[in-house]
Amino acid sequence: MSEKTRKPCPTCQGNKVIEGVCEVSSEWRGNQNDDILDDMQCTPDQDCPTCNGKGYEE
16 A cells, blocks of 8 residues: 555554654642742654554555
8 A cells, every 4th residue: 555545544644753742730849949930741742553553554
């Protein structure tokens, strides 16, 4: 099957990797050291689970 006839994966819009998402909340801010503000939580990048990291449906 050629690249042009493959349907892009609907879960990750044709991307091979789903990028991690970062969120910021003052509730997560650490109180031990005022110099370091640790108020951002991020999920890791991961291969697209629906298309096994290929970016298209087989």
